[in-house]
Amino acid sequence: MMPALKVTNLAKTFPMKPRFFGPTPPGVRAVRPMSFEVAAGETLGVVGESGCGKSTLARMLVGLLEPSEGAIQIEGRALDNANPAEFGKLIQYVFQDPQSSLNPRKTIRQVMEAPLKRLHGMAQAERDRRISEIFASVNLREEFLDRYPHEFSGGQAQRIGIARALAANPRIIILDEPVSALDVSVQAQVLNLLAVLKSQFGLTYLFITHDLAVVEAVSDRIIVLYFGAVVEIGKAESIFANPRHPYTKLLADSAPVVGKPLKAPEQKGTELPDPLNPPPGCAFAGRCARASDQCRTIEPDLKPMGDDQFAACHHPLQD
Numbered sequence: 001m002m003p004a005l006k007v008t009n010l011a012k013t014f015p016m017k018p019r020f021f022g023p024t025p026p027g028v029r030a031v032r033p034m035s036f037e038v039a040a041g042e043t044l045g046v047v048g049e050s051g052c053g054k055s056t057l058a059r060m061l062v063g064l065l066e067p068s069e070g071a072i073q074i075e076g077r078a079l080d081n082a083n084p085a086e087f088g089k090l091i092q093y094v095f096q097d098p099q100s101s102l103n104p105r106k107t108i109r110q111v112m113e114a115p116l117k118r119l120h121g122m123a124q125a126e127r128d129r130r131i132s133e134i135f136a137s138v139n140l141r142e143e144f145l146d147r148y149p150h151e152f153s154g155g156q157a158q159r160i161g162i163a164r165a166l167a168a169n170p171r172i173i174i175l176d177e178p179v180s181a182l183d184v185s186v187q188a189q190v191l192n193l194l195a196v197l198k199s200q201f202g203l204t205y206l207f208i209t210h211d212l213a214v215v216e217a218v219s220d221r222i223i224v225l226y227f228g229a230v231v232e233i234g235k236a237e238s239i240f241a242n243p244r245h246p247y248t249k250l251l252a253d254s255a256p257v258v259g260k261p262l263k264a265p266e267q268k269g270t271e272l273p274d275p276l277n278p279p280p281g282c283a284f285a286g287r288c289a290r291a292s293d294q295c296r297t298i299e300p301d302l303k304p305m306g307d308d309q310f311a312a313c314h315h316p317l318q319d
């Protein structure tokens with residue numbers, strides 16, 4: 001079956017300002033050429049620590065940032081940054097902080113109407129009908145439509161953010177830390193709602209988070225990013241229980257598990273490499289207890305490691 005999302009050699013380098021004297025520095029490689037697919041109806045989790053390129057990847061996928069290289073296809077259709085409305089109709093974004101992602105000077109109705117006018121050119125009556133329908137799906141009362149964003153709690157504001165994304169009738173939604181800013185008691189409600197909407201509207205999700213417990217619970221498969229590259233891909237139920245890449249194991253060991261004592265992860269340093277001066281070979285080698293000369297010179301490619309798992313490591317961990 002055709003994948004909902006197909007990313008081929010997608011990369012982003014942020015250029016540096018030219019120097020007055022000497023050559024221009026090479027720039028920050030925020031996302032190194034990466035390829036992956038998301039099946040229709042699947043939730044793909046994306047994890048990695050701050051600075052690994054999660055936001056840069058998400059911003060390219062929704063057309064907010066032009067890739068330096070590579071291609072994005074949704075349901076077989078290639079997306080082109082010259083035509084941003086194409087992205088909006090197919091792929092939408094839910095932001096981490098619901099309050100600050102809603103314009104404080106616009107009513108919720110105005111926020112909801114914008115994509116319907118801009119992307120679909122809908123007339124007033126059709127817009128009203130669509131907004132009522134979506135509001136009912138996210139369990140919000142229609143009287144909220146004439147209020148302003150600051151009048152809502154975090155959980156309500158995030159349901160408005162989800163409603164805004166749904167209004168465009170996309171095929172894929174990128175959820176960027178959608179519950180991290182919410183109270184724990186509200187997180188489960190929003191996650192349950194997202195699961196219901198996914199089956200109701202036949203959506204595909206890309207769920208970006210640093211929270212391993214959440215990502216494990218909501219995802220079908222997970223990709224682990226390190227320093228702008230995919231280091232491991234696997235099934236949600238096995239990737240942290242049976243990691244092949246030492247970085248995935250480090251993440252799994254660092255995550256607090258209820259009822260289990262914290263283990264000191266096996267690693268040498270905690271520093272990420274300097275993005276302006278990336279090391280040759282594997283970017284994780286400087287932190288990895290297993291690193292060899294090969295790791296410090298040759299960049300490993302993703303290799304199959306059995307049961308739908310792939311890792312980019314010269315010395316992968318065993319079962």
Ligand SMILES: Nc1ncnc2c1ncn2[C@@H]1O[C@H](COP(=O)(O)OP(=O)(O)OP(=O)(O)O)[C@@H](O)[C@H]1O
Nearest residue numbers: 014028029030049050051052053054055056057275
């Ligand atoms: N506009 C920019 N210009 C230059 N460098 C950038 C720019 N945006 C991001 N970067 C760099 O690209 C790398 C990846 O950043 P990105 O924001 O995608 O990471 P992230 O995983 O989303 O982090 P966080 O979770 O903190 O948002 C970082 O080294 C960052 O400093």
